[in-house]
Amino acid sequence: MTQGSFSRQQVLKLTELSSRQLSYWRKTGLVCPQSITPGGHARYAFTDLVALRTAKRLLDAGVSLQRIRRCLDSLTRFLPAADRPLVELSLVVTGDVVLVFHGERAFDALTGQEWVFPIAELAAEVEKLQQQLPEQGELFSAEYNKRGELA
Amino acid sequence: MTQGSFSRQQVLKLTELSSRQLSYWRKTGLVCPQSITPGGHARYAFTDLVALRTAKRLLDAGVSLQRIRRCLDSLTRFLPAADRPLVELSLVVTGDVVLVFHGERAFDALTGQEWVFPIAELAAEVEKLQQQLPEQGELFSAEYNKRGELA
DNA sequence: AAAGGACAAAAATATTGCTTTTTGTCGCTT
DNA sequence: AAGCGACAAAAAGCAATATTTTTGTCCTTT
Numbered sequence: 001m002t003q004g005s006f007s008r009q010q011v012l013k014l015t016e017l018s019s020r021q022l023s024y025w026r027k028t029g030l031v032c033p034q035s036i037t038p039g040g041h042a043r044y045a046f047t048d049l050v051a052l053r054t055a056k057r058l059l060d061a062g063v064s065l066q067r068i069r070r071c072l073d074s075l076t077r078f079l080p081a082a083d084r085p086l087v088e089l090s091l092v093v094t095g096d097v098v099l100v101f102h103g104e105r106a107f108d109a110l111t112g113q114e115w116v117f118p119i120a121e122l123a124a125e126v127e128k129l130q131q132q133l134p135e136q137g138e139l140f141s142a143e144y145n146k147r148g149e150l151a
Numbered sequence: 152m153t154q155g156s157f158s159r160q161q162v163l164k165l166t167e168l169s170s171r172q173l174s175y176w177r178k179t180g181l182v183c184p185q186s187i188t189p190g191g192h193a194r195y196a197f198t199d200l201v202a203l204r205t206a207k208r209l210l211d212a213g214v215s216l217q218r219i220r221r222c223l224d225s226l227t228r229f230l231p232a233a234d235r236p237l238v239e240l241s242l243v244v245t246g247d248v249v250l251v252f253h254g255e256r257a258f259d260a261l262t263g264q265e266w267v268f269p270i271a272e273l274a275a276e277v278e279k280l281q282q283q284l285p286e287q288g289e290l291f292s293a294e295y296n297k298r299g300e301l302a
Numbered sequence: 303a304a305a306g307g308a309c310a311a312a313a314a315t316a317t318t319g320c321t322t323t324t325t326g327t328c329g330c331t332t
Numbered sequence: 333a334a335g336c337g338a339c340a341a342a343a344a345g346c347a348a349t350a351t352t353t354t355t356g357t358c359c360t361t362t
Contacts, residue, residue, distance in 0.1 A: 007303085007304095008303075008304065008305095009303075009304095018355075018356075019304090019356095020354085020355055020356060020357085021354085021355070023304095023305075023306085024353095024354065024355075027306095028353090028354095039304085039362080040304085040305075040362085041303085041304060041305080042304085042305090064313075064314055064315085064353090064354090065313095065314085065353075065354065066313095066314065066315070066352090066353065066354085067314090092266055093266065094248070094259055094262075094264050094266055096247060096248060097247060097248045106243075113213070158333090158334095159333075159334065159335095160333075160334095169325075169326080170326095170334090171324090171325055171326060171327085172324085172325070174334095174335075174336085175323095175324065175325075179323090179324095190332085190334085191332095191334085191335075192333085192334060192335080193334085193335090215323090215324090215343080215344060215345085216323075216324065216343095216344090217322090217323065217324085217344065217345070218344090
């Protein structure tokens with residue numbers, strides 16, 4: 001009995017969703033109540049609550065519903081083990097992107113593309129490359145022109 | 152003399168850029184050689200190399216040149232202390248977004264918008280909310296219908 | 303109270319055509 | 333080898349429009 005079972009009123013209070021949203025999300029399958037009463041009324045489980053609240057937060061952070069849906073779609077593909085991404089996963093967001101942290105990795109929830117390379121490491125990398133060129137060094141010293149660049 | 156000074160050939164080898172790109176980037180001010188020889192030839196400093204390679208990596212990760220330029224523009228606004236973002240900053244990327252890690256924070260290089268909320272914390276939060284509702288609990292046990300939802 | 307339907311405003315997305323940017327290639331000069 | 337210029341293809345961005353999704357409001361039914 002870890003579940004708990006919440007009525008519509010309770011859910012509205014706990015999630016700060018509008019009644020319309022709750023209905024619509026249910027109808028369109030974004031978050032459905034875990035069970036239904038004999039009278040056809042929704043009963044939301046605790047995990048449903050978490051999912052609803054997560055979706056709400058994503059919305060508030062500027063992620064559109066449609067993007068949320070697409071992310072969920074993708075995630076079932078990339079992480080089939082994650083049954084309910086909105087409940088289980090660790091997400092980070094701006095308006096345009098949803099990042100999923102999973103183990104050591106981070107990837108885009110939508111495209112699955114992995115996020116990469118702390119560029120800090122690049123200096124070291126170039127340094128290594130530098131050693132592959134035996135001949136170069138302080139060969140040139142003249143500096144006739146200073147740059148006025150962007151980067 | 153931490154600089155080092157690299158000829159065009161060396162730079163091409165080290166950065167895996169095309170000759171055309173090197174020229175164009177120089178002309179458009181993305182990354183310019185630190186100094187010029189009496190004959191008008193480019194001499195790239197070590198930091199230039201790092202900048203070039205960083206830009207190349209961003210490109211490879213799917214960030215367009217134009218976006219890179221705009222990011223650099225923004226960064227000089229958000230982090231005026233960062234003289235050469237491509238050399239100094241710690242960036243993370245997908246095709247659409249460049250994230251900058253700076254101290255404790257992470258923000259979008261383009262918009263400056265801060266990134267937020269590990270959603271993992273949500274469960275705990277809802278649990279807390281739950282306690283504000285004294286009346287609910289395992290009041291309902293009937294489950295007549297299983298859901299077939301997305302999340 | 304909860305669900306469902308209907309209508310409309312707002313928000314988001316997709317599409318299309320147009321402009322600008324980036325890159326490659328060739329040829330010429332130093 | 334390095335730089336410069338010109339032409340063209342590819343990629344990216346932009347703006348205006350159409351289409352779809354989401355949400356609110358009102359009304360009816362159980």
